[in-house]
Amino acid sequence: xxxxxxxxxxxxxxxxxxxxxxxxxxxxxxxxxxxxxxxxxxxxxxxxxxxxxxxxxxxxxxxxxxx
Numbered sequence: 001x002x003x004x005x006x007x008x009x010x011x012x013x014x015x016x017x018x019x020x021x022x023x024x025x026x027x028x029x030x031x032x033x034x035x036x037x038x039x040x041x042x043x044x045x046x047x048x049x050x051x052x053x054x055x056x057x058x059x060x061x062x063x064x065x066x067x
Contacts, residue, residue, distance in 0.1 A: 002050030004042040007062045011039035017054035017063060023047050026054055 004026070011033060017026050017040055025048055029041040042048075055063040 001046060002048045003044065003066045004048060004054060005064045005066065006040055006042055007064075008033045008039045009035070010060050010062045011037065012060060013037045013039050014059065015040065016057045016059070020053045020057045022051060022053065023049065 006026075008029075012035075013028070015028060018028060025043050025045065026040050027043060029039050031038070033039045050065055050067045052065045055061075055065050
């Protein structure tokens with residue numbers, strides 16, 4: 001089962017990954033990171049296909065996909 005790891009301290013909250021997740025499993029988090037930015041959160045519901053769209057679109061290379 002694929003899993004996504006997001007480095008919240010590097011994330012700048014651009015939300016490109018949210019827009020590109022075909023299953024809608026990445027959402028904007030309500031919590032702030034160490035820089036005071038609302039980053040993203042992966043909702044692990046077992047539905048992730050491991051497509052890597054989120055990791056490929058991330059300009060700051062904050063997302064790792066494990067298959």
